[in-house]
Ligand SMILES: Nc1ncnc2c1ncn2[C@@H]1O[C@H](COP(=O)(O)OP(=O)(O)OP(=O)(O)O)[C@@H](O)[C@H]1O
């Protein structure tokens with residue numbers, strides 16, 4: 001068998017330019033959507049950078065680009081990651097907002113612990129991490145709920161393959177759906193995929209409030225051990241509403257190793273620190289891309305997550321590589337950590353879950369709160 005040769009860069013750019021960006025009518029390359037192009041023997045990958053609210057619309061473009069690259073001579077695996085530039089919503093954009101420990105914040109009834117998964121930048125993999133971390137915690141025997149609080153672009157229905165209208169209890173509380181052993185509540189169940197783009201400001205905040213207060217997560221006999229909260233990107237009004245209503249026991253920060261993502265993660269960290277919610281650790285996502293020989297290609301830089309964790313004085317909970325099966329499993333609604341718990345990536349999520357678990361479950365070095 002001969003070693004694969006690196007695919008031709010000009011050919012790759014030509015194929016990508018042949019795909020039209022629906023917004024500008026230009027080819028993907030001249031529209032500036034191709035970021036971080038990395039070419040290695042047998043492999044090619046890049047980020048398709050579009051604003052978070054257009055991510056769903058660009059999924060077919062991502063698929064077309066991936067299929068086109070797959071066709072190029074010398075390409076055995078092509079990976080296109082849909083990602084968003086940083087959102088610029090700030091705490092200071094909302095005149096009513098005053099981050100600080102809130103007296104009224106409480107855990108939802110029958111929930112022992114709330115862990116929020118957050119980042120400053122969009123598209124760094126929060127939802128992927130939240131879903132897989134929730135499955136990993138469930139795999140450790142805990143009762144786990146997942147709240148998809150991203151009212152602008154919910155992902156839990158797609159990533160867990162659940163849909164349908166949740167039922168209401170006699171007390172008019174929402175009964176979450178169930179998937180892969182998790183109780184799941186997403187604003188997407190209430191408004192349907194696509195529709196949430198119109199939720200803005202006060203409406204979004206009121207949806208977040210309903211999500212934090214009116215869901216039956218557990219009972220006296222069967223309380224939830226942990227509720228994992230998938231937050232929207234940024235530091236805007238949804239976060240404030242949730243932080244004012246919901247007692248968050250700890251925050252897991254997700255970042256890519258890239259400097260811009262780290263700057264935004266820092267901003268998010270400082271918002272949470274002001275509210276008194278401790279940062280439990282950092283998960284570095286898209287940490288590298290494994291070449292055919294197993295060599296790590298640091299597409300977004302190297303070691304940024306570890307440095308950030310050190311700077312914040314918190315553990316690096318996991319380094320998750322760019323992995324095609326992780327993306328595909330998210331798109332197929334079958335989380336990798338639930339369906340292939342022995343895979344390398346799933347094991348990384350399980351290790352993070354152990355580090356986040358209270359003493360009896362964690363193997364020595366936990367950061368349980
Ligand atoms: N480690 C990874 N390897 C490959 N693809 C990944 C990885 N992490 C995330 N992705 C893919 O990148 C895209 C964005 O991920 P995801 O939706 O989890 O990000 P997000 O931070 O929740 O985005 P948003 O800010 O829009 O909520 C998805 O298509 C996802 O499948």
Ligand SMILES: [Mg+2]
Nearest residue numbers: 126127150155
């Ligand atoms: Mg998300």
